[in-house]
Amino acid sequence: MSGFNTIDPNMLDDWLTVGPATRVDHGAYETKLLGSRVRLWRDDAGQLQARAADGRALQVQQRYGYLWICASEGAQPKPLFDFPEFDEPGRRIVDCDGIGVNVSGLRMVENFLDMAHFPYVHSHYLGEVPHTEVAPYQVSIDEEADEIWATECRFYQPRTSGSATEGVEAHYRYRVMQPMTAMLYKTSVPRPGAQDAIGLFVQPVDEEHIIAYCLLAYFEDTLSDTELIAFQHTIFGQDKPILENQRPKKMPLVAGYETPTRCDAMSGAYRRWLKKRGISYGAIS
Amino acid sequence: MAAMSWQPVLPSQALRRADDIVAGFINGEELALWRSVDGVAQAWENRCPHRGTRLTLGRILGGRLSCAYHGWEFEAGTGSCSHIPAQPQQPAPQGVCVKTWRVAEVQGMVWVSSRAIDAAAPALAARAEQQFCRSLSVRLAGEALQQRLRALGFAESEPCIWRGELGGVPAILYLTEAKTDWTMLHLFTSTADQAIVATQASRRLRDAIEEGA
Amino acid sequence: MKLYDYELSGNCWKVRYLLNALGQACERHPINFHPGREHKSAWFIEQVNPLGQIPVLEDGGFLLRDAQAILVYLASAYDASGRWYPANARARGDIQLWLAMAEDITRSASAARLHDGFGFVHIDVQAARRSARALFRQLDDHLAEQQVQGRRWLVAGEQSTIADLACFPYVALAPEGGIPLDEWPALRHWVWDFRHQPEFIGMPGILTPAL
Numbered sequence: 001m002s003g004f005n006t007i008d009p010n011m012l013d014d015w016l017t018v019g020p021a022t023r024v025d026h027g028a029y030e031t032k033l034l035g036s037r038v039r040l041w042r043d044d045a046g047q048l049q050a051r052a053a054d055g056r057a058l059q060v061q062q063r064y065g066y067l068w069i070c071a072s073e074g075a076q077p078k079p080l081f082d083f084p085e086f087d088e089p090g091r092r093i094v095d096c097d098g099i100g101v102n103v104s105g106l107r108m109v110e111n112f113l114d115m116a117h118f119p120y121v122h123s124h125y126l127g128e129v130p131h132t133e134v135a136p137y138q139v140s141i142d143e144e145a146d147e148i149w150a151t152e153c154r155f156y157q158p159r160t161s162g163s164a165t166e167g168v169e170a171h172y173r174y175r176v177m178q179p180m181t182a183m184l185y186k187t188s189v190p191r192p193g194a195q196d197a198i199g200l201f202v203q204p205v206d207e208e209h210i211i212a213y214c215l216l217a218y219f220e221d222t223l224s225d226t227e228l229i230a231f232q233h234t235i236f237g238q239d240k241p242i243l244e245n246q247r248p249k250k251m252p253l254v255a256g257y258e259t260p261t262r263c264d265a266m267s268g269a270y271r272r273w274l275k276k277r278g279i280s281y282g283a284i285s
Numbered sequence: 286m287a288a289m290s291w292q293p294v295l296p297s298q299a300l301r302r303a304d305d306i307v308a309g310f311i312n313g314e315e316l317a318l319w320r321s322v323d324g325v326a327q328a329w330e331n332r333c334p335h336r337g338t339r340l341t342l343g344r345i346l347g348g349r350l351s352c353a354y355h356g357w358e359f360e361a362g363t364g365s366c367s368h369i370p371a372q373p374q375q376p377a378p379q380g381v382c383v384k385t386w387r388v389a390e391v392q393g394m395v396w397v398s399s400r401a402i403d404a405a406a407p408a409l410a411a412r413a414e415q416q417f418c419r420s421l422s423v424r425l426a427g428e429a430l431q432q433r434l435r436a437l438g439f440a441e442s443e444p445c446i447w448r449g450e451l452g453g454v455p456a457i458l459y460l461t462e463a464k465t466d467w468t469m470l471h472l473f474t475s476t477a478d479q480a481i482v483a484t485q486a487s488r489r490l491r492d493a494i495e496e497g498a
Numbered sequence: 499m500k501l502y503d504y505e506l507s508g509n510c511w512k513v514r515y516l517l518n519a520l521g522q523a524c525e526r527h528p529i530n531f532h533p534g535r536e537h538k539s540a541w542f543i544e545q546v547n548p549l550g551q552i553p554v555l556e557d558g559g560f561l562l563r564d565a566q567a568i569l570v571y572l573a574s575a576y577d578a579s580g581r582w583y584p585a586n587a588r589a590r591g592d593i594q595l596w597l598a599m600a601e602d603i604t605r606s607a608s609a610a611r612l613h614d615g616f617g618f619v620h621i622d623v624q625a626a627r628r629s630a631r632a633l634f635r636q637l638d639d640h641l642a643e644q645q646v647q648g649r650r651w652l653v654a655g656e657q658s659t660i661a662d663l664a665c666f667p668y669v670a671l672a673p674e675g676g677i678p679l680d681e682w683p684a685l686r687h688w689v690w691d692f693r694h695q696p697e698f699i700g701m702p703g704i705l706t707p708a709l
Binding site: 121 | 335339354355369372373374375378381
Binding site: 305342481 | 638639642643645646647680681682683684686687690694705707709
């Protein structure tokens with residue numbers, strides 16, 4: 001009995017984020033994870049502590065400026081994913097913190113991996129009619145890390161980032177590290193040839209409520225943090241009414257609800273990967 | 286969705302403008318209602334078959350309903366998908382369809398029924414009360430609501446149709462049970478002047494229905 | 499002119515909207531509302547707004563806070579047509595009612611949205627939603643009375659005014675605070691009509707009909 005509202009090992013036996021490490025800078029921090037309250041703080045020795053609602057100690061670590069909890073007692077979670085860009089010299093790390101969204105985390109990640117919505121949801125920013133066609137790209141599984149990659153993605157973007165002054169064909173790569181974490185890499189405007197990294201870390205508050213945190217690892221030296229955060233919040237804020245108006249809120253992994261197409265290659269790979277892992281949390285399985 | 290025979294869901298007037306897409310709520314279902322270019326009312330399940338996005342967030346483009354998420358376009362009448370912008374060179378996939386309901390416009394109201402039901406649309410006698418006033422929500426449904434309506438002087442004249450007086454003018458209420466605890470009352474009177482009076486009185490009607498419950 | 503502004507603020511959007519409709523250029527000074535809570539920082543409180551709130555407009559050294567006050571100022575100073583804030587006593591009296599309602603909507607519907615979306619955990623969200631629902635019922639009743647007389651807007655007239663502009667965004671964004679608009683058909687029609695005006699510009703959370 002985990003004390004949390006699930007028996008899904010994808011959630012219980014792995015690392016889940018509960019927010020930026022700054023949350024515990026000034027005392028204890030309480031939040032909700034998998035339907036249950038958790039409490040975190042730094043003890044007098046500066047060590048991170050985490051407790052479940054019933055007082056059980058939980059494994060906790062700080063990585064990439066974020067706090068990660070393993071909800072299951074006695075589990076040996078595999079190491080958290082690599083994010084080498086976080087420590088790469090020359091990159092600015094900007095924490096956009098989190099936006100609460102009333103939907104399953106699985107739908108949030110799927111939206112993050114999707115390009116076909118750019119001209120409709122992010123019109124004049126990440127896409128523009130009539131440049132709606134999604135050119136074929138490559139999807140592969142890194143079996144060792146158990147991660148999914150989409151590469152050779154490209155899309156015409158009128159305003160690919162806060163500092164872009166003209167339209168570009170942006171080159172993208174996408175990566176899924178866990179059911180609730182993903183990364184995208186896209187053309188850097190000031191440094192063509194290099195890619196900016198944008199991390200999405202989803203805190204599953206419950207099956208239909210999440211906090212979507214975003215961490216930027218950018219090559220960028222003209223815009224302020226405020227401007228970079230504002231741009232990212234604009235993008236997430238545009239996605240929010242779509243996500244909150246998907247029915248059902250949980251992602252259907254059974255036949256008969258939804259229809260993929262060939263240009264949904266990455267989302268198809270994500271859903272197959274989730275099914276193979278036997279995910280039930282936030283899903284209709 | 287459970288099979289459902291003809292019920293009123295919206296006044297025809299709610300679909301007056303060319304690009305309107307209006308949400309309808311009936312028996313726990315959500316519908317997206319709009320008009321084709323030739324003015325025929327459409328009642329669709331409010332859910333895109335691609336990723337489940339509510340169609341009421343979308344737009345009408347060239348007489349087709351375009352979903353807000355990926356711009357998939359659906360044809361009036363059949364609800365079939367005819368265009369996927371992400372793969373514009375390819376013909377639309379076969380058999381990808383929004384679920385549609387049968388629609389009939391009778392006496393100023395839009396009526397819907399499941400496709401599984403074979404019954405003809407209600408053949409209502411012509412009535413003087415064709416002037417739409419307003420649609421209002423009451424937090425009551427079923428028998429409890431009916432008791433309140435009777436107590437307030439209304440009587441059921443046909444299924445889902447109640448007659449009475451409101452603000453001193455004769456009025457008709459079409460009832461749409463949206464959920465088990467929520468009903469929409471669609472109010473009609475006979476003239477424009479009466480409509481103003483009845484609309485102004487409708488707040489008191491709603492309060493009387495809810496307070497007495 | 500300069501506007502202290504945040505992309506996801508409905509109150510800031512009201513000012514951006516009217517500036518755009520009036521064709522007025524304005525420099526935007528982005529404030530790190532979330533997560534930085536910059537509007538509560540010492541410099542902002544000392545130099546811009548002692549109440550620690552946005553939007554704040556600066557026009558030639560004149561600093562004005564409060565979205566509704568800024569709408570009155572901009573319409574008075576820059577709207578030669580008088581469409582946004584008609585210069586007759588009855589219209590102004592009516593408009594004032596709705597500007598006051600707009601403040602109530604901010605305190606309720608916007609507060610619920612801040613709780614659900616921006617981590618404002620100390621807001622009593624159930625109370626905020628209850629207040630918002632009561633206000634939306636009032637708005638729906640009023641709009642039903644307007645619509646049955648062939649009127650579209652809160653205050654009599656062919657075009658929307660700052661009354662509609664002030665009330666609109668947190669009604670349109672209310673579902674983000676757990677308040678769906680399903681029960682209020684006249685209110686939904688008004689939201690639809692407002693979004694379909696030719697000069698409409700959206701914001702994240704409020705879809706623009708024209709792509």
